[in-house]
Amino acid sequence: MKIQYSTTAQHLGSSAVRDILKITQGKNIISLAGGLPAEELFPLEAIRDAYSRALSAGPSILQYGLTEGYGPLREQLVERLEGQGIPAAASGMLLTSGSQQAIDLLCKILLDPGDAVLVEAPTYLAALQVLGSYRADINIVLSDEQGMLPEHLEHQLRKLKPKLLYAVPTFNNPSGASWSRERREQVVELCRRYEVLILEDNPYGEIRFDESPDAYPPSLAAIDRNYGSGYGVVYTGTFSKIVAPALRSGWITGDPQLIQMVAKAKQANDLHSSAIDQCALSELLRGFDLSGHITAISREYRSRMQLLSAEIRSRGWEDIRFLEPRGGMFLWLTLPEEIHTAELLPLAVQQGVAFVPGEVFYSAQPLRNTMRLNFTHTPPELIAEAVSRLETALEQYRSQVSGVR
Amino acid sequence: MKIQYSTTAQHLGSSAVRDILKITQGKNIISLAGGLPAEELFPLEAIRDAYSRALSAGPSILQYGLTEGYGPLREQLVERLEGQGIPAAASGMLLTSGSQQAIDLLCKILLDPGDAVLVEAPTYLAALQVLGSYRADINIVLSDEQGMLPEHLEHQLRKLKPKLLYAVPTFNNPSGASWSRERREQVVELCRRYEVLILEDNPYGEIRFDESPDAYPPSLAAIDRNYGSGYGVVYTGTFSKIVAPALRSGWITGDPQLIQMVAKAKQANDLHSSAIDQCALSELLRGFDLSGHITAISREYRSRMQLLSAEIRSRGWEDIRFLEPRGGMFLWLTLPEEIHTAELLPLAVQQGVAFVPGEVFYSAQPLRNTMRLNFTHTPPELIAEAVSRLETALEQYRSQVSGVR
Numbered sequence: 172m173k174i175q176y177s178t179t180a181q182h183l184g185s186s187a188v189r190d191i192l193k194i195t196q197g198k199n200i201i202s203l204a205g206g207l208p209a210e211e212l213f214p215l216e217a218i219r220d221a222y223s224r225a226l227s228a229g230p231s232i233l234q235y236g237l238t239e240g241y242g243p244l245r246e247q248l249v250e251r252l253e254g255q256g257i258p259a260a261a262s263g264m265l266l267t268s269g270s271q272q273a274i275d276l277l278c279k280i281l282l283d284p285g286d287a288v289l290v291e292a293p294t295y296l297a298a299l300q301v302l303g304s305y306r307a308d309i310n311i312v313l314s315d316e317q318g319m320l321p322e323h324l325e326h327q328l329r330k331l332k333p334k335l336l337y338a339v340p341t342f343n344n345p346s347g348a349s350w351s352r353e354r355r356e357q358v359v360e361l362c363r364r365y366e367v368l369i370l371e372d373n374p375y376g377e378i379r380f381d382e383s384p385d386a387y388p389p390s391l392a393a394i395d396r397n398y399g400s401g402y403g404v405v406y407t408g409t410f411s412k413i414v415a416p417a418l419r420s421g422w423i424t425g426d427p428q429l430i431q432m433v434a435k436a437k438q439a440n441d442l443h444s445s446a447i448d449q450c451a452l453s454e455l456l457r458g459f460d461l462s463g464h465i466t467a468i469s470r471e472y473r474s475r476m477q478l479l480s481a482e483i484r485s486r487g488w489e490d491i492r493f494l495e496p497r498g499g500m501f502l503w504l505t506l507p508e509e510i511h512t513a514e515l516l517p518l519a520v521q522q523g524v525a526f527v528p529g530e531v532f533y534s535a536q537p538l539r540n541t542m543r544l545n546f547t548h549t550p551p552e553l554i555a556e557a558v559s560r561l562e563t564a565l566e567q568y569r570s571q572v573s574g575v576r
Numbered sequence: 577m578k579i580q581y582s583t584t585a586q587h588l589g590s591s592a593v594r595d596i597l598k599i600t601q602g603k604n605i606i607s608l609a610g611g612l613p614a615e616e617l618f619p620l621e622a623i624r625d626a627y628s629r630a631l632s633a634g635p636s637i638l639q640y641g642l643t644e645g646y647g648p649l650r651e652q653l654v655e656r657l658e659g660q661g662i663p664a665a666a667s668g669m670l671l672t673s674g675s676q677q678a679i680d681l682l683c684k685i686l687l688d689p690g691d692a693v694l695v696e697a698p699t700y701l702a703a704l705q706v707l708g709s710y711r712a713d714i715n716i717v718l719s720d721e722q723g724m725l726p727e728h729l730e731h732q733l734r735k736l737k738p739k740l741l742y743a744v745p746t747f748n749n750p751s752g753a754s755w756s757r758e759r760r761e762q763v764v765e766l767c768r769r770y771e772v773l774i775l776e777d778n779p780y781g782e783i784r785f786d787e788s789p790d791a792y793p794p795s796l797a798a799i800d801r802n803y804g805s806g807y808g809v810v811y812t813g814t815f816s817k818i819v820a821p822a823l824r825s826g827w828i829t830g831d832p833q834l835i836q837m838v839a840k841a842k843q844a845n846d847l848h849s850s851a852i853d854q855c856a857l858s859e860l861l862r863g864f865d866l867s868g869h870i871t872a873i874s875r876e877y878r879s880r881m882q883l884l885s886a887e888i889r890s891r892g893w894e895d896i897r898f899l900e901p902r903g904g905m906f907l908w909l910t911l912p913e914e915i916h917t918a919e920l921l922p923l924a925v926q927q928g929v930a931f932v933p934g935e936v937f938y939s940a941q942p943l944r945n946t947m948r949l950n951f952t953h954t955p956p957e958l959i960a961e962a963v964s965r966l967e968t969a970l971e972q973y974r975s976q977v978s979g980v981r
Contacts (some may be wrong), residue, residue: 172771172808175686183685208639222627222631282582419849426579435590
């Protein structure tokens, strides 16, 4: 039977990252491509205990639940976010299947085809996919190392009258960059002035490499709070990176009326997310030292990042630039202009190492000489070997290019 | 900040059933309104053991998983469906967050605004909501007690050239009706001939009140198999009614190419559903006698249905008609024409009993004198009291109506 797909289906891209993961699965390939946390650091025992407790309180946890999610976990999250200066109320807190679903549902209730949206370049690939599926008019705001450039942001706000600004201002995926406090304040102020909603996507914000308490600026949502009434920022987070991804538990918080509309969309989408996973997380938050766990994984990730960074620097590769991120999961390399990383990838995979070509993280005008390297998933003892394989692939690529041209 | 919602958001209805559930929560109300299974019958011990085993095999189950879902569970489902005569291949099997998500994602990849879709009247409310959110042109095919009327179906197929036919042919929600074998064959044949895809939604099909093996006709998907190549039917099912809803584990199976497109949509929607829940279900299917459990709950549900049915008959209410369903979870009442059940509901809630007014299950031209009663969730000892309260409300309603007119 011949199937005629919807216009939306025709605008659904596949994830380059997931395609690369599929290619590399089961092969002797060191993958720096995924965005995966380290399995060996998952608090498996504590999670198992939490599920056991969740399923010991009687059968009602197995029943259909509220679309908004398991009440006690929502309350714990509200308290946690309040502790981070983020305005949250139980009535404006919805649990989702990872923060991915939060992004999708928010776009669903806001965006008509052609609506303008502002993003950074580069930015989270799967957010670009979602925006593409709703046929948004995706526009870039230029950035430097401090974050979005206020002048260009204002230019775009004035010119495009966008519906939404989407950003990962803290340890961005893929660039690892983090906005300065001043830029955060300027972005919030400008979006307030032009009445443009911000979606702050913060999956990595707690993976911090500097342990001094004042090392990092507040979130956009916390800054927005200074404006008093109204919510200029919708904030989404997830347990995927600080506990484990398989629980698929994220949240979205903001203006209660807006969140109620997100809940309506979620109701039609899947009624609610797994109440067992949510109840287990609630139990975990009660007994387990999550802050201590986050500190421990952040130290290990910092150590892996430093190892990867040192390995790359030690090779003395010509004209390769990167900044060491101050948190998160990714190192972003800018290579010499003649190196197209998408063409480099097959050679690298042949050598037994994978990465994500930077071009997939751009909605337009990609920098083809960039790549994203993940440092959280690969065991430390394999990092030197991964960089050596990448080096071999680079040499092959250079000799091919000079041979052809 | 003033929010401008998308056209889709403006077409998102809220679920009347969930609104009623919210009103009745925490009050001394016997609710025949929900579509909830009996909590006291959940296999809680077996589920707890299954989670414990799922979390004992090492941390990799906690990692990000495939969008298609946990491999071993997909294979077990393929085998299970093959045993029911339903064509399924691992490559055409996707795990979803309940069958609700399956319906939503399929509609997302198929329907553009204005595309015609055929449904029964009455039909599953949340499917109507999904169709409404994609702004489908929803059209009714007339039915009798045997199922859709082939002449009217052919008329609609010819006139409307629909993209999809959606149906719950086995123990329909809300009507409890089940299509005869002949009608099933006719519907599949006609949709084949006019090349219209069928979405067969079968959440209740295993809750059977007649235990003889040949008591029930095959599913549309099994009948469609006789046509050889190609998949004319997409089939969705769920563990919500036969294990427990909170695991949010459903599936969709059909043409592998089509299912791959559904997977793309799911990737953008939420990456994947909870791998822990899926792994626990896979463990449950290994050790636990699921067939025996389904037989046990079906017997209990039949007994509750018979009790409810006997209670209603014993009252000798004038002109109230219903058929005893042969499975599923709902009894569908047709009352005298002058009784608008939506107006009856507040009186019933005042008396301490809730139901769902039938009108919400119609896309157009609702029969306002109908109501859906659930018999699975209310403990047997409360059923007589529930019917008495309904009787009081009916008497009040009749006296009000005769007073006004």
